[in-house]
Amino acid sequence: xxxxxxxxxxxxxxxxxxxxxxxxxxxxxxxxxxxxxxxxxxxxxxxxxxxxxxxxxxxxxxxxxxxxxxxxxxxxxxxxxxxxxxxxxxxxxxxxxxxxxxxxxxxxxxxxxxxxxxxxxxxxxxxxxxxxxxxxxxxxxxxxxxxxxxxxxxxxxxxxxxxxxxxxxxxxxxxxxxxxxxxxxxxxxxxxxxxxxxxxxxxxxxxxxxxxxxxxxxxxxxxxxxxxxxxxxxxxxxxxxxxxxxx
Amino acid sequence: xxxxxxxxxxxxxxxxxxxxxxxxxxxxxxxxxxxxxxxxxxxxxxxxxxxxxxxxxxxx
Ligand SMILES: [Zn+2]
Numbered sequence: 001x002x003x004x005x006x007x008x009x010x011x012x013x014x015x016x017x018x019x020x021x022x023x024x025x026x027x028x029x030x031x032x033x034x035x036x037x038x039x040x041x042x043x044x045x046x047x048x049x050x051x052x053x054x055x056x057x058x059x060x061x062x063x064x065x066x067x068x069x070x071x072x073x074x075x076x077x078x079x080x081x082x083x084x085x086x087x088x089x090x091x092x093x094x095x096x097x098x099x100x101x102x103x104x105x106x107x108x109x110x111x112x113x114x115x116x117x118x119x120x121x122x123x124x125x126x127x128x129x130x131x132x133x134x135x136x137x138x139x140x141x142x143x144x145x146x147x148x149x150x151x152x153x154x155x156x157x158x159x160x161x162x163x164x165x166x167x168x169x170x171x172x173x174x175x176x177x178x179x180x181x182x183x184x185x186x187x188x189x190x191x192x193x194x195x196x197x198x199x200x201x202x203x204x205x206x207x208x209x210x211x212x213x214x215x216x217x218x219x220x221x222x223x224x225x226x227x228x229x230x231x232x233x234x235x236x237x238x239x240x241x242x243x244x245x246x247x
Numbered sequence: 248x249x250x251x252x253x254x255x256x257x258x259x260x261x262x263x264x265x266x267x268x269x270x271x272x273x274x275x276x277x278x279x280x281x282x283x284x285x286x287x288x289x290x291x292x293x294x295x296x297x298x299x300x301x302x303x304x305x306x307x
Binding site: 113 | 291
């Protein structure tokens, strides 16, 4: 097995953003509102880690706490920004004209392309937990687009569900990329089969999974290359994201 | 002529196109842009850009 890296939860970049001081216009919410962000790759102030993997540049595990907290409207280009809501609710507003409310299991693909702004807000009562995945596009300055999908954990228990990529039921993306989610209700050992010459970034949202002889707990991740089969021994109650990318 | 992408927001700089609206004339090499230049959209420093070989979108 060819392991590119193993990144433990505590080794990720950590940022705590508040709505006062330097981030007063960027961060929404009253002065006690806090965004916490764990970054798997270099992002903003965190620059001492990994640069990325394949076309992945950002993988942020974030919490907006409490209601009212989030990111005010701000601009993007080019990046394909994917968000996976894991808990609470997210209100997404973008300049394509979409105002969307996403709950646990919902996800979106926002391709900023030639230019688009978005705001990301928790306007609910609970904390919002979200994974943000940013991917380099295959073409620059494309027309911006927004698509949203829903992952049904019950209907997809103990199997690989393709959320994003070129598969039926998945959201299409303008890049050689596939995002798959596995949620287990019992101990399971499914085998993931990447396409040839791809790399796979595996991130444990919750629970515990073993890949080869590496045991990953909540927030741990690893990247693999040169595999045509990846056996994943996941304990009951594990929630895992797999991002397959061209290298 | 190369292209560079801001890793903070995705803003792209193309040496061939420059950024006339920000005072950088077309044809300006990346190396000639001052080190204290920042992304006009998000403030990321010049060192936070990545050289990319990605073509522009076309309808076909
Ligand atoms: Zn920027």
